[in-house]
Each structure stands twice: as structure tokens, then as C-alpha cells.
Amino acid sequence: MTNPTTITIPEGLPFIEIVREFDAPVEAVFRAHTDPELVKNWLGPRGYEMEIDRWDVRPGGSYRYVHRDGDDEYWFNGVVHSASIESGIVQTFEFEGFPGVVSLESQKLEDLGNGRTRVIGHSVYPTLEARDGMAESGMEQGVNDGYERLDELLAKVSV
Amino acid sequence: MTNPTTITIPEGLPFIEIVREFDAPVEAVFRAHTDPELVKNWLGPRGYEMEIDRWDVRPGGSYRYVHRDGDDEYWFNGVVHSASIESGIVQTFEFEGFPGVVSLESQKLEDLGNGRTRVIGHSVYPTLEARDGMAESGMEQGVNDGYERLDELLAKVSV
Numbered sequence: 001m002t003n004p005t006t007i008t009i010p011e012g013l014p015f016i017e018i019v020r021e022f023d024a025p026v027e028a029v030f031r032a033h034t035d036p037e038l039v040k041n042w043l044g045p046r047g048y049e050m051e052i053d054r055w056d057v058r059p060g061g062s063y064r065y066v067h068r069d070g071d072d073e074y075w076f077n078g079v080v081h082s083a084s085i086e087s088g089i090v091q092t093f094e095f096e097g098f099p100g101v102v103s104l105e106s107q108k109l110e111d112l113g114n115g116r117t118r119v120i121g122h123s124v125y126p127t128l129e130a131r132d133g134m135a136e137s138g139m140e141q142g143v144n145d146g147y148e149r150l151d152e153l154l155a156k157v158s159v
Numbered sequence: 160m161t162n163p164t165t166i167t168i169p170e171g172l173p174f175i176e177i178v179r180e181f182d183a184p185v186e187a188v189f190r191a192h193t194d195p196e197l198v199k200n201w202l203g204p205r206g207y208e209m210e211i212d213r214w215d216v217r218p219g220g221s222y223r224y225v226h227r228d229g230d231d232e233y234w235f236n237g238v239v240h241s242a243s244i245e246s247g248i249v250q251t252f253e254f255e256g257f258p259g260v261v262s263l264e265s266q267k268l269e270d271l272g273n274g275r276t277r278v279i280g281h282s283v284y285p286t287l288e289a290r291d292g293m294a295e296s297g298m299e300q301g302v303n304d305g306y307e308r309l310d311e312l313l314a315k316v317s318v
Contacts, residue, residue, distance in 0.1 A: 104261065
């Protein structure tokens with residue numbers, strides 16, 4: 001089963017909000033975000049290959065990965081401020097195609113009971129222009145694809 | 160000599176901008192921000208004692224410190240995304256008195272020539288309320304004091 005993804009681009013504020021529910025327990029959703037062997041099976045658009053250069057998602061850790069679409073490569077990197085079920089995941093995010101434009105991403109995990117979880121994403125950009133650039137980059141498709149792939153992963157494996 | 164500090168709290172945007180010039184070369188200003196033995200001599204309000212628990216200001220590093228005012232303690236921590244003269248210093252910032260409210264701070268260093276440097280600070284908060292809380296926290300005094308103390312440090316030592 002697939003749940004809807006709500007993406008909000010607030011007028012005049014440099015935020016992107018993404019809310020999504022999953023039919024899986026909070027521990028499984030958290031592990032799917034932090035274990036690189038799981039992450040690479042769902043993060044990003046369908047048809048892209050993800051390769052992880054570094055994935056150390058714990059407070060004080062850092063990450064770097066590439067999404068490959070044929071010969072095209074899209075590299076991303078950041079550092080991790082928080083990573084726990086209680087505090088959520090708070091990390092910086094930089095697309096290396098626009099070096100120096102760094103945003104801050106927060107993902108809170110809400111235990112809805114009955115083995116269900118709500119993920120509340122809140123990203124903060126350094127300027128409205130940077131936020132608009134991200135919103136217009138096709139990220140909506142990537143988020144929807146990624147979360148559908150995460151549904152499939154959570155249904156398939158006992159994470 | 161002390162230069163003016165310009166602090167801008169833009170209406171309706173969750174930013175704080177701080178611009179300050181220093182009569183010192185960019186290398187010295189950068190070292191004063193990254194060497195813990197120098198940092199603890201200028202960061203924060205006059206009359207506070209700063210003690211560093213962790214200060215690893217390099218990409219992928221992290222920091223934690225306390226400002227002490229008598230028996231009162233104010234702890235801060237974050238992780239470092241960038242730290243170089245070219246890219247500036249980009250790091251997360253959390254006041255442990257409000258745990259979970261994480262902002263992203265960027266400090267760019269402009270070489271003005273003739274041994275002078277402009278520091279351009281741009282902080283981004285997760286909500287307007289968090290920005291307003293910081294703006295009303297007395298941080299202006301802390302910034303002005305800190306930068307005057309940095310002037311004194313830069314004049315005194317060959318950093």
C-alpha cells in the first residue's frame with residue numbers, strides 16, 4: 001500500500017515541508033534511513049543508481065553519495081547533527097552541482113501506533129532563491145519515487 | 160581601532176545577518192575562528208568565561224563549548240560542514256537550553272586587501288519564531304562584545 005506524500009512550498013519562506021506516513025514501525029523506518037545497505041535501495045528517483053561514498057549517519061558523522069542516470073552523476077554531501085528516533089535526523093545537505101549552497105534538513109519520526117510511522121521533513125535554505133531552485137529541480141518526482149520504493153522495501157524485508 | 164557591526168533581522172525571513180570588518184589579514188581572522196586557544200579568548204560577551212569541550216572546526220568535525228556567567232552555564236554544540244578561507248565556515252548551531260532547535264550558520268571571509276577582512280555572517284533558523292527568540296536573547300551584545308574582543312586579540316598577537 002502506498003500513502004500520499006504532502007509537499008509544501010510556503011510562499012515567502014525558504015522552507016520545503018514533506019510529510020509522509022508509512023505502514024511500518026518507527027524502528028524500521030529509522031533503520032531504513034540510517035543503514036547504508038537499506039538506504040541505497042530506496043533513496044532517489046526510480047531508474048537512478050545510488051552509490052555511497054560515505055554514510056555515517058550518527059551525531060558528528062557525515063555522508064556523501066552519488067545518483068547516476070546513465071553517464072550523468074549527481075553528488076550530494078553533508079554532516080549529521082542529530083540521528084536518533086527521539087530527536088530525528090538533522091543534517092546539512094549540499095548538491096555538489098551548486099557548491100556552497102548548503103541547506104539544513106530535519107526529519108522527525110512520529111510513532112502513530114499500530115506499526116505505523118509519520119515522517120515530517122523540514123528543510124531550510126539559505127535564500128528563497130535556493131529554495132525555489134530546489135523546488136523546481138524535479139525533486140518532487142524524486143521524493144515520490146523514493147518514498148514508494150521505501151514502501152516496497154519496508155513491505156519486503158524485515159528491517 | 161574598532162569597526163561597526165551591522166546586524167540585520169529581516170522582516171518575515173528566518174535569517175540573521177551580521178557584517179563586520181577587521182583590520183587584520185584574512186588568514187589571521189580565519190585562524191582566530193578555528194584555533195580553540197584563540198577562540199576562547201574572544202567569542203561571546205565580556206565577563207563570561209568560555210570553556211571548550213570539543214573544537215574540531217574542519218569539514219566533518221564538531222564543536223561543543225560553554226559560556227559561564229557565575230553559576231549560570233550556557234552550552235552550545237554543532238557540526239561543521241565547511242571550514243576554509245575559500246568556502247568560509249558553515250556549521251550547525253544548537254543552544255542546549257532549547258534542545259532540538261538547530262540553525263545553520265555561515266561565515267564568509269572577504270579579503271579586502273591592505274590587510275583588512277570583511278566577515279559576512281548569515282544564519283538560517285528552522286522557524287521565524289526560533290529566529291525571533293535568538294534576536295531577542297541578548298545576542299546583539301554578545302556579538303558586539305565578541306567582535307571588540309577579537310579586535311583586541313588581532314591587534315595584540317600575531318595570529
